[in-house]
Amino acid sequence: MLGVVFSEFMEMVEEEFSPDVADRVMEQVEDMLPSGGAYTAVGEYHHSEILTLIGQLSADTGVPVEDLVEKFGRYLFARFAVLYPEFFQGADDAFTFLGTIEDYIHREVRKLYPHAELPSFDCDRPSDAVLIMHYESKRPFAPLAHGLIHGCIDHFGQEIVVHMDMPEEKAGSAATFTLRRT
Ligand code: HEM
Numbered sequence: 001m002l003g004v005v006f007s008e009f010m011e012m013v014e015e016e017f018s019p020d021v022a023d024r025v026m027e028q029v030e031d032m033l034p035s036g037g038a039y040t041a042v043g044e045y046h047h048s049e050i051l052t053l054i055g056q057l058s059a060d061t062g063v064p065v066e067d068l069v070e071k072f073g074r075y076l077f078a079r080f081a082v083l084y085p086e087f088f089q090g091a092d093d094a095f096t097f098l099g100t101i102e103d104y105i106h107r108e109v110r111k112l113y114p115h116a117e118l119p120s121f122d123c124d125r126p127s128d129a130v131l132i133m134h135y136e137s138k139r140p141f142a143p144l145a146h147g148l149i150h151g152c153i154d155h156f157g158q159e160i161v162v163h164m165d166m167p168e169e170k171a172g173s174a175a176t177f178t179l180r181r182t
Pocket residue numbers: 001002004005077080081084087098101105106109115116117118119137138139140141142144145146148149152
């Protein structure tokens with residue numbers, strides 16, 4: 001997983017909790033992290049490290065893991081909007097934007113970072129008001145996708161209800177999201 005994800009996560013902990021919480025979480029887990037926790041934006045790290053960090057943040061703050069992943073997804077989307085403004089040109093609503101992840105955004109991300117570990121999204125548009133997204137990955141980040149989808153909806157300021165169907169046996173590596181404009 002790219003270092004940018006880790007550096008943004010630590011920024012979120014500092015901003016939404018406090019710098020003390022960020023220091024404490026890192027001190028408590030650094031011995032368990034293969035990288036030792038020294039992240040650089042262009043480095044690559046095992047994706048399980050982010051799960052270790054989120055687990056420790058949950059233990060430290062008492063906030064459930066699912067809520068933290070969702071919060072991080074929203075935060076990360078807002079940061080992507082700042083870091084990669086070029087991907088937002090031509091998209092002025094959430095359905096249009098989300099429909100471009102597979103064939104445009106993540107494809108461009110892979111050009112920039114050939115080792116990026118990206119999921120796949122298969123989208124259906126059964127009606128004007130509904131978008132269905134099938135998420136699949138080798139990693140268990142469906143809850144992160146859920147948070148990113150919410151972040152995207154917030155970004156475009158729309159009223160959209162999201163339903164996540166995550167089969168238990170897939171342990172977060174597959175999910176279907178049904179988005180309905182209200
Ligand atoms: C401007 C928008 C976006 C950019 C620039 C972007 C870029 C990235 C980058 C750099 C990674 C990390 C790759 C790695 O660690 O190797 C990533 C992973 C991921 N992206 Fe995106 N992304 C964007 C939007 C979205 C949205 C809206 C969703 C959800 C629908 C999404 C779903 C994911 C997920 C779930 C992962 C984690 C890896 C996995 O599940 O296997 N992305 N993306």
